[in-house]
Amino acid sequence: MTSQLHRREWLKQSALAALGVGFSLRSLAGEDQLAREFGSEHGLINLGSNENPYGIAPGAKQAIADLISSAHRYQYNIPGVQTFKKELADYYGVTPEHLLVTPGSGEALNLLARHYSKGNLVTATPTFGILPNTAKKIGTTVKEIPLDKEKVHDLDLMLKAIDNETSQVYICNPANPTGTIVSPAALKSFCREASKKAMTSVDEAYIDFLDAPNNESMISLVKEGNRNIVVIRTFSKIHAMAGLRVGFIIAHPETIQSLSANYFGNSNFCVSALSIAAAQASLKDPNHSKLSKQKNEAARNYTIKTLQELGYNPVPSYTNFIYFNLKDYPGDFAKDMLAKNIILRSSEQPDGKYCRVSVGTLDEMKSFIKEIKK
Ligand SMILES: Cc1ncc(COP(=O)(O)O)c(C=O)c1O
Missing domain, CATH: 3.90.1150.10 (Aspartate Aminotransferase, domain 1)
Incomplete structure (x- = not known):
């Protein structure tokens, strides 16, 4: 053997x-x-x-190889990676103040569960577990609304479940584990309603697998100035960087400030410089x-x-x-x-x-x- x-x-x-x-x-x-x-x-x-x-993209591999001799430096001392947030912001048509970069989007989901922990969380079942599981562990009540017969989010039932105690709504579109979607128009109107009452967090980990018009992101609501919408994204899926750990939140600058204040592992330190360089290169390789x-x-x-x-x-x-x-x-x-x-x-x-x-x-x-x- x-x-x-x-x-x-x-x-x-x-x-x-x-x-x-x-x-x-x-x-x-x-x-x-x-x-x-x-x-x-x-x-x-x-x-x-x-x-x-x-x-990962060939350019991302090369970027890691090129930067390895600077790996003894903190990332804020490496000129090449200081531009990441600006490049990411340009890519999504927002400003760097709209962004919080995390080591994988799982870390962003944990942060959101901890930050909006009062009262209850409204989400679906089954859904991706990190945010609801962290919420349960720290004592937040989790209202789990079953998917409909087609295994699609039941947006009406989710809206009905929001009450005065709800501090966060978490929805994953496309959905995990089912792979289903709701239309951008339906999701937008859901998010508009939900965000009047609670922070509404939309996990778009798999959105890059969609074709137009289904691939319309809820980032548009953030751009409209809505302070109660958070969009969570990752480099782990279409960019194939799961082991490199780069994720991010896009939200109103005031929301980002509030989340950052509660974020022990400030992203200036906790995302590897090599991973940032790979993400920068991957963005440039559509x-x-x-x-x-x-x-x-x-x-x-x-x-x-x-x-x-x-x-x-x-x-x-x-x-x-x-x-x-x-x-x-x-x-x-x-x-x-x-x-x-x-x-x-x-x-x-x-x-x-x-x-x-x-x-x-x-x-x-x-x-x-x-x-x-x-
Ligand atoms: C819906 C969803 N969100 C977030 C994540 C977390 O991904 P990562 O922490 O690698 O960014 C996953 C991972 O499978 C996922 O399926």
């Missing part, structure tokens, strides 16, 4: 052991340690974390993102079509992951697929068992389909 095989078996055993101690691959809440540990370099296909399998989007779409279409042929009914996905009901699958799907060297997520919902599988490369999706056929 080669050392790589040894390592793979060891990792798999650790994963299976971890399932028994409540450290579940089935969790949809944030990243789990196991999924981070595994990669195709160990012969495992990682379809668990909605990463971009095509790697072709790389375009290519990722095209390849993702091809692999997603193949997977959805094949799942349909196999009798599954995947939820229409606008993202780089697919959510589908496992019908009467008898066991723990994520655990069983791990035994076949494929990492994905499965969960039990009130209407049955579901799988969330990330869209990997076409070859990876063919391997996934091969296993599911068995």
Whole structure:
């Protein structure tokens, strides 16, 4: 047995052991340690974390290589990275005062949960877990509004759930784990209403996978001067920089000031200079993102079509992951697929068992389909 095989078996055993101690691959809440540990370099296909399998832009790689000899400096002492906020602001048509850069958008979500912690939070279920889970941990009441039958946000019910005690509304569009969207017009009117009563946080982690007109961002509401809208973005998805940890918040400058005052790890320190340089280069390489989007779409279409042929009914996905009901699958799907060297997520919902599988490369999706056929 080669050392790589040894390592793979060891990792798999650790994963299976971890399932028994409540450290579940089935969790949809944030990243789990196991999924981070595994990669195709160990012969495992990682379809668990909605990463971009095509790697970072060539310019971003070069930027890291170019800056490595300055890595002994704090980023505020490196002229090349001092311009990041300005470049990011120009890209999105806002000012640097509209931005708070964080080490990954997960950190932004944690910050929002801590900052708007009074009373209750209104969100959907299921949804991306970081913000609601942090809120629960620190004692905020979380009102979880079920998605509708189509697995789309029920905006009316969410609006009705907002009361005088609501300090924040969190909505993820496109939605995780389902991959569905609401139209920009519907979301805008929802955000306008919700923001009259509470801070309204819109997580747009996957928006770059959408085509026009669905890819219209709620940043437009921030630009209108609305102080109660926060848009959360990440470089982890279309920019393929999950391991480099760059995310950001776009909001009214007063909202950013208030959030920054409560932010211990001021972003002048907590985002790596190498990551900033990579993000700067990636912003300047729209072709790389375009290519990722095209390849993702091809692999997603193949997977959805094949799942349909196999009798599954995947939820229409606008993202780089697919959510589908496992019908009467008898066991723990994520655990069983791990035994076949494929990492994905499965969960039990009130209407049955579901799988969330990330869209990997076409070859990876063919391997996934091969296993599911068995
Ligand atoms: C909807 C959503 N928001 C935020 C994140 C966090 O991403 P990151 O912390 O890598 O920016 C994820 C990660 O999967 C996500 O799915």
